[in-house]
Each structure stands twice: as C-alpha cells, then as structure tokens.
C-alpha cells in the first residue's frame with residue numbers, strides 16, 4: 669500500500685513537472701525576449717561611428733503565429749535603446765491571406781535608427797514555397813512605405829559605413845555578384861544575409877567584416893548542453909551567436925524575435941544591440 673502511494677506521488681510529481689515544462693515552452697519562452705548587448709569591432713570604421721549602436725532584429729514573422737502585442741512591445745523596447753542604425757535580417761512576415769494591411773500596420777511601429785533603418789528579405793518573405801517573387805516585391809514596397817530601406821543585393825552608405833543587404837538564398841534571389849564588387853575595400857562594411865549558409869559560399873572575395881544573419885531561430889528548442897535537434901541549415905555548426913570565418917570575416921546569427929511554430933525551450937528570442945568599435949585586428 670505504501671509502495672503504491674509512493675508510486676502515485678512520483679507519477680503526480682512527474683505529471684506536474686511535465687505540465688510546467690509544457691506551459692513554459694508554449695506560453696512563456698516564445699514571448700520572453702532577451703536584449704543581447706555586445707561589441708561589433710570593425711576595421712576602418714569611420715571615427716564618427718565609433719560608439720554608435722546597431723540594433724539587429726531578425727525573423728519577426730508577423731502573421732498568425734506571432735502576437736502583434738509582443739512584436740510591438742519588442743519594437744518599443746528597442747526604440748527605447750535609441751539605436752543609431754536598425755537592421756532587420758529577413759523573415760519579416762509569415763505569409764497569410766490579407767498580409768498587406770497587417771504587415772503595414774505593425775511595421776509602421778518599427779523602431780527607427782537615428783541614421784538608417786534597413787531590412788533585407790528572407791525565405792518566408794516570398795510566400796508559400798518561398799519562390800513567389802511578386803510577394804517579395806509587394807512586401808518590399810509595403811516596408812518602404814513604412815520608412816524602411818529595403819536592400820536587395822544593394823548597398824547603403826551610412827556615414828561612411830557600407831551596409832550591404834543581400835537577398836534570400838532559398839528564394840533564389842541571393843546575388844552577391846551584383847553588389848560586393850561595388851564595395852570600397854578601404855572602408856568598413858557589414859552584410860545582412862538572412863541564411864547563414866551563405867557565409868560558406870565562395871562569393872565573398874575580399875569582403876571583410878561582419879555578416880549578420882538569422883533564419884535558424886537558434887533551433888527554437890534545445891536540450892541543456894546539447895545542440896538543437898532541428899536546424900534549417902546545411903552547416904550544422906550554425907546555431908546562433910558568433911562565428912569566426914576565413915578572410916577576416918565574422919558571422920553573427922540572431923536567435924530571432926518570432927517563430928514559425930509557437931514553441932521555444934532554452935532558446936529565448938533575441939534582439940541584439942551592437943556597439944560599433946574601431947579595431948586594428
């Protein structure tokens with residue numbers, strides 16, 4: 669009898685822990701944003717930009733799976749940091765019927781950089797199947813109407829810093845040859861490229877500096893001390909965070925703000941605030 673009572677008590681405790689973990693995974697962590705602050709050292713950074721900040725948002729996924737209130741609260745938290753430059757590295761939406769008005773209403777609230785507010789596109793920005801170029805073009809127009817500069821294999825000069833926005837790999841719009849050869853190698857540059865696998869492609873030439881990416885969402889769920897089991901990249905090292913690459917390049921992968929499925933465990937959503945630093949190394 670005592671053994672049976674003990675067994676039922678253990679079973680009850682396990683069920684309680686399971687329910688708690690489930691509640692946390694579905695209801696808490698997907699909306700528990702972490703603001704990550706870190707340096708962004710760049711060679712040949714123009715002196716007026718030393719100490720300025722770049723806010724990096726990625727994978728916001730406006731649509732049926734992500735709460736607008738959560739995104740707008742994230743926008744307000746980032747705006748309160750008064751970033752000099754805001755960059756968004758793709759998957760700004762998850763396509764659904766009636767997306768235009770919805771996306772426009774949310775991105776009207778986007779935090780503005782003092783100097784620039786820039787986005788590049790990701791695979792989800794091209795609709796179902798990721799290949800509908802008309803949807804990508806329409807989204808770019810909506811974002812521009814909200815005051816965001818959308819770079820599609822283009823470069824914007826921000827006070828002497830070259831910011832390159834590369835279009836999406838899976839949408840078959842990644843075309844670095846259109847923009848990288850136009851860069852001035854004597855000046856600092858940052859590239860926005862949604863899919864971190866692009867960092868491994870033999871396309872970068874003498875590009876030095878940072879590639880900012882997203883796409884993985886950090887895997888969304890990760891057992892402690894182990895890599896996430898689900899990652900949409902060829903290079904399985906590319907989970908999240910910083911990676912040193914050949915050619916004096918560095919890659920930073922954001923865990924993203926939103927999600928495609930509202931589940932996160934041990935991979936909190938992220939907005940990143942970089943402090944621009946000059947460096948000789």
Ligand SMILES: [Fe+2]
Nearest residue numbers: 727759792883
């Ligand atoms: Fe995404």
